Amino acid sequence: MTDMTETETLQPARQGGESNGATRERNEREILEAAERVFAQYGYRGASVQAIAEEAGLPKSNVLYYMGNKRGLYVRLLERMMARWNALLDDISVEDDPADVLEAFIRSKMQLSRRHPEGSRLFAAEILGGAPFLQEYLRGELREWVQTRARVFEQWEERGLMDPVDPVWLIFLIWSATQHYADFEAQVLGITGKDEISDDDVERITQFLTQVILKGCGVQSRKD
Amino acid sequence: MTDMTETETLQPARQGGESNGATRERNEREILEAAERVFAQYGYRGASVQAIAEEAGLPKSNVLYYMGNKRGLYVRLLERMMARWNALLDDISVEDDPADVLEAFIRSKMQLSRRHPEGSRLFAAEILGGAPFLQEYLRGELREWVQTRARVFEQWEERGLMDPVDPVWLIFLIWSATQHYADFEAQVLGITGKDEISDDDVERITQFLTQVILKGCGVQSRKD
DNA sequence: CTACGAGTTGACCAAATGGTCAGGATGATC
DNA sequence: GATCATCCTGACCATTTGGTCAACTCGTAG
Numbered sequence: 001m002t003d004m005t006e007t008e009t010l011q012p013a014r015q016g017g018e019s020n021g022a023t024r025e026r027n028e029r030e031i032l033e034a035a036e037r038v039f040a041q042y043g044y045r046g047a048s049v050q051a052i053a054e055e056a057g058l059p060k061s062n063v064l065y066y067m068g069n070k071r072g073l074y075v076r077l078l079e080r081m082m083a084r085w086n087a088l089l090d091d092i093s094v095e096d097d098p099a100d101v102l103e104a105f106i107r108s109k110m111q112l113s114r115r116h117p118e119g120s121r122l123f124a125a126e127i128l129g130g131a132p133f134l135q136e137y138l139r140g141e142l143r144e145w146v147q148t149r150a151r152v153f154e155q156w157e158e159r160g161l162m163d164p165v166d167p168v169w170l171i172f173l174i175w176s177a178t179q180h181y182a183d184f185e186a187q188v189l190g191i192t193g194k195d196e197i198s199d200d201d202v203e204r205i206t207q208f209l210t211q212v213i214l215k216g217c218g219v220q221s222r223k224d
Numbered sequence: 225m226t227d228m229t230e231t232e233t234l235q236p237a238r239q240g241g242e243s244n245g246a247t248r249e250r251n252e253r254e255i256l257e258a259a260e261r262v263f264a265q266y267g268y269r270g271a272s273v274q275a276i277a278e279e280a281g282l283p284k285s286n287v288l289y290y291m292g293n294k295r296g297l298y299v300r301l302l303e304r305m306m307a308r309w310n311a312l313l314d315d316i317s318v319e320d321d322p323a324d325v326l327e328a329f330i331r332s333k334m335q336l337s338r339r340h341p342e343g344s345r346l347f348a349a350e351i352l353g354g355a356p357f358l359q360e361y362l363r364g365e366l367r368e369w370v371q372t373r374a375r376v377f378e379q380w381e382e383r384g385l386m387d388p389v390d391p392v393w394l395i396f397l398i399w400s401a402t403q404h405y406a407d408f409e410a411q412v413l414g415i416t417g418k419d420e421i422s423d424d425d426v427e428r429i430t431q432f433l434t435q436v437i438l439k440g441c442g443v444q445s446r447k448d
Numbered sequence: 449c450t451a452c453g454a455g456t457t458g459a460c461c462a463a464a465t466g467g468t469c470a471g472g473a474t475g476a477t478c
Numbered sequence: 479g480a481t482c483a484t485c486c487t488g489a490c491c492a493t494t495t496g497g498t499c500a501a502c503t504c505g506t507a508g
Contacts, residue, residue, distance in 0.1 A: 021484090024485085027485090041352075043267040043269070043353075044270065045267070046267045046269030046270035048466085049466060050466090059487055060466090061487050064466085064468085065485075070466065070467090124352055124408075125267070127407075127408050127410050128265075128345055128349055131414065134414075135410075135414065138410065139414045139415075142411075163435075165432060165435070165436065166428070169432050169433075172412065177396075177397050177400050180399070183351075183352055184351050184400070186354050186359075186362065190362025190363045191362060191392070192392060204390070208390060208394075209397070211440070212394075212441060213436065213440060215387075215440045216437060216440025217436060217440075245454090247455070273495080273497085274496090282456090283457055285456075285458075285497095285499095286456060286457070288498085289456075294496065294497090
């Protein structure tokens with residue numbers, strides 16, 4: 001009864017061996033998830049390693065054993081979130097259909113916030129605090145990302161496929177609107193009186209945003 | 225030379241008398257402003273009384289003398305921000321012109337974020353963290369505010385003055401878009417490469433948002 | 449001069465902070 | 479059975495945290 005197979009199913013964790021690095025992998029995953037929640041809720045300074053450890057169900061020393069220090073853990077989480085974001089929308093081209101691209105953008109951004117609400121809030125908290133760890137990323141990679149898309153939007157404008165609007169502000173509009181439902185979930189729930197945002201809600205919101213933004217920019221589908 | 229009139233002009237603050245409560249008023253103002261900055265940047269947990277005191281140029285003891293404790297100071301700031309928000313948009317009626325009302329809403333919300341960026345970020349940080357201090361406000365006052373406006377929007381829809389869109393989500397759209405420029409200022413600056421958002425920028429953004437959102441909702445002005 | 453209310457502040461406290469470290473546990477390899 | 483790499487963790491540390499307090503300064507009112 002008190003053999004190894006039981007400790008196998010009860011989380012605590014095997015020491016030593018376990019052949020490969022399975023223990024490490026599992027524990028790191030557990031810690032990263034816990035940390036994402038805690039950092040998202042309290043911000044970098046407000047989060048404590050102790051709180052993360054408790055959330056992960058491990059001693060503080062163990063968290064530090066795997067992650068080195070608080071700063072490293074935080075940066076690692078930010079990088080993970082940036083990677084998710086980068087994998088979001090492939091390159092687009094002038095030849096693509098504006099309506100399709102914008103809808104896909106809204107939809108995938110919405111799903112990113114939906115699938116990783118804690119990561120989304122973590123990101124938001126970092127930027128709220130002046131982005132001390134993300135300056136480089138914002139002024140580099142992300143800026144490139146935005147500008148290449150903006151150039152395509154401009155060409156669409158020239159070809160009369162959409163109204164002349166500043167494409168960068170359009171991207172911010174989409175960003176903020178989609179981000180809102182993850183970051184300000186507490187506000188949305190409080191005001192609507194719901195106790196969770198359902199998949200149906202997400203779909204309706206996505207369609208609402210798509211409808212309003214496409215129409216608002218006078219986007220003409222190539223198919224028409 | 226080392227008489228009183230000098231210490232009068234050098235801020236430190238008069239002790240004793242000063243007749244009325246002018247000292248109190250001035251110091252409280254100073255502390256509130258400093259606290260707003262610090263709380264906005266680090267969140268409730270992450271902000272320290274010491275940091276607030278340094279920002280205000282006072283000893284920690286003095287801050288606590290005026291504000292009692294950290295929690296009270298924080299709540300007071302939230303209440304101040306809520307008051308600003310409540311004073312924002314008067315009651316609206318079905319008889320008003322939808323285009324005027326929406327534009328006024330966007331414009332005044334934008335200016336609120338512009339005039340009080342720290343307060344705006346403070347609010348955002350509070351909600352990001354799950355709104356532990358604001359649950360009541362969100363489920364009460366603010367919910368009422370939103371719902372009375374939503375009802376007017378619905379009546380406009382019935383009268384064919386705008387497209388049938390969920391009015392609550394429309395309000396969130398406007399909220400998020402305007403909030404973004406204060407809360408995510410670091411992101412906006414990083415991506416655009418500017419080093420501040422000018423008054424001209426604000427005006428252009430306001431016009432962009434008005435244009436896109438009004439058109440996107442098919443808002444008909446009564447004047448037409 | 450005295451008394452008083454308002455303001456100021458360094459010293460102090462228990463608790464929590466991020467982080468280190470030594471010592472131990474465990475299974476795989478030789 | 480010895481060695482090794484991995485993992486685990488309680489004890490510990492200097493620093494910072496929010497908050498208290500008593501001693502002080504000062505102008506004014508009696």
